[in-house]
Amino acid sequence: MKLLNRSALSVRPTRHFVDWINALEPTMDGDDLTLADVERESTVYLIPEMDTPEALEGFVRERFLEILETELRAWEEDERQWPESLDWSLFQRFLQVEHSYLAVDLDNEAALEVSEVDDALLLETDQD
DSSP: OEEESOEEEEEEEOHHHHHHHHHHSOOSTTOOOOHHHHHTTOEEEEEOOOOSHHHHHHHHHHHHHHHHHHHHHHHOOOGGGSOSOOSHHHHHHHEEEEEESOEEEOOSSSOOOOOOOOHHHHHHHHHO
């Protein structure tokens, strides 16, 4: 077990986000995704250690657009299909953020690897 020198943000979709996903490709016979379906694919972001609520809020407000774009892109690559205004209000409507002060790696065998996030990596993960 290894303690990482990071905090973590767990980013989970809201009903509004799921409604946007379902509006991308209307389905028949009630085959829409549910909030539970989409929550299974939530993302954890490692962030610098944050020891006060004020530091965390400042960090999230500073990086919200990057997080929001990553979450939108995971479901729709074509930015023309994204909501028109990518602002703080949309971020709060589409995503819930939960903070963990500690990040612990329970994998004692595999070394941590660092890769730049790009569209190909996101698509590869989605297809697994």
